[in-house]
């Protein structure tokens with residue numbers, strides 16, 4: 087397993103623009119997940135750990151794109167019908183198996199190799215454009231040379247790199263790997279992530295709530311989001327706010343995981359032992375991101391005999407926990423997991439609301455997409471905006487992302503919209 091350097095999460099105290107924080111994280115971290123070989127059939131969703139180059143052309147041979155007749159273009163009269171004898175048959179998986187010469191026409195079917203490759207009939211007439219006359223075929227004029235013929239390598243050229251290390255394998259990628267004859271692929275092992283919560287008010291769902299208590303929501307949302315990122319998640323539950331309990335739990339988790347994630351209990355001045363314990367076991371740094379919603383995100387490491395193990399402490403407020411997870415923890419986790427393309431795609435949509443905001447911070451507004459009167463997508467502000475209003479994320483389709491330099495958003499202008507389907511489907 088690769089190791090991060092001791093000070094990779096050391097960071098300044100000033101309010102940091104999100105892009106700067108993301109660049110710093112990218113520069114200071116690297117994939118730490120191990121690699122393994124898996125069958126192609128079980129590789130969907132995994133992160134590829136090797137470049138896949140074609141060792142031959144796909145398709146390997148010139149072949150027919152239609153059911154019809156393979157002809158020598160130069161045998162055809164460009165102005166009037168041409169009548170030629172049909173002398174052979176080639177179907178998919180059943181090549182003609184002999185050479186041909188000028189004047190011959192071969193009955194051919196979709197996917198069948200062109201007889202003699204480059205040197206034989208060069209054009210295929212669609213059967214709909216031909217008339218059969220006994221053992222002859224009558225061909226209408228007007229076809230182009232090379233029509234209806236697929237060339238070897240048209241899909242993938244020999245030596246071309248079609249799949250790249252670091253990409254998350256989708257069904258079409260699996261298909262391409264199979265078309266190259268691959269049976270196994272080198273992928274990254276899932277990042278082993280331990281997730282827990284701490285806070286004296288938190289209770290495990292299923293129990294009764296005593297006065298002042300709430301059910302733990304963040305741990306479930308975070309564990310679900312981590313699973314969607316391909317992590318192997320261990321649920322450490324709610325860790326009691328007791329120094330010895332915390333120290334033992336964190337040290338044990340660090341010994342067998344690649345990353346520890348928690349939420350809450352990280353605000354300065356809080357009566358909380360997590361912060362002190364991580365600092366005692368390694369190091370902890372507060373990244374003050376210039377974003378709303380979002381409190382500081384604590385990033386640190388716990389020293390183990392295997393080297394330092396990263397720790398991410400997200401804000402306790404559920405909306406802030408999820409938003410900071412999406413904007414900072416998600417790219418970090420994908421990076422550690424071996425993925426290269428960690429930035430989600432935002433889409434430009436029309437804003438359906440006015441919005442005043444503070445300069446110098448990026449603001450994420452929960453939004454729903456509706457069709458505007460002219461059919462274009464329009465983002466409507468959704469739900470109440472408090473950082474604790476978790477249910478507002480449920481009805482939202484995603485987040486409108488308002489840039490640092492904006493102070494007022496006017497309805498009707500174009501904004502970036504990050505759909506949840508991009509990051510948390």
Ligand code: AMP
Nearest residue numbers: 283302303304305350351352401402403
């Ligand atoms: P904290 O960051 O610990 O000061 O928590 C901020 C707010 O988030 C408080 O109202 C907490 O009760 C709440 N909170 C903290 N952790 C969780 C959690 N795991 N699930 C739901 N709410 C939480």
Ligand code: MG
Nearest residue numbers: 285350351402
């Ligand atoms: Mg707390």
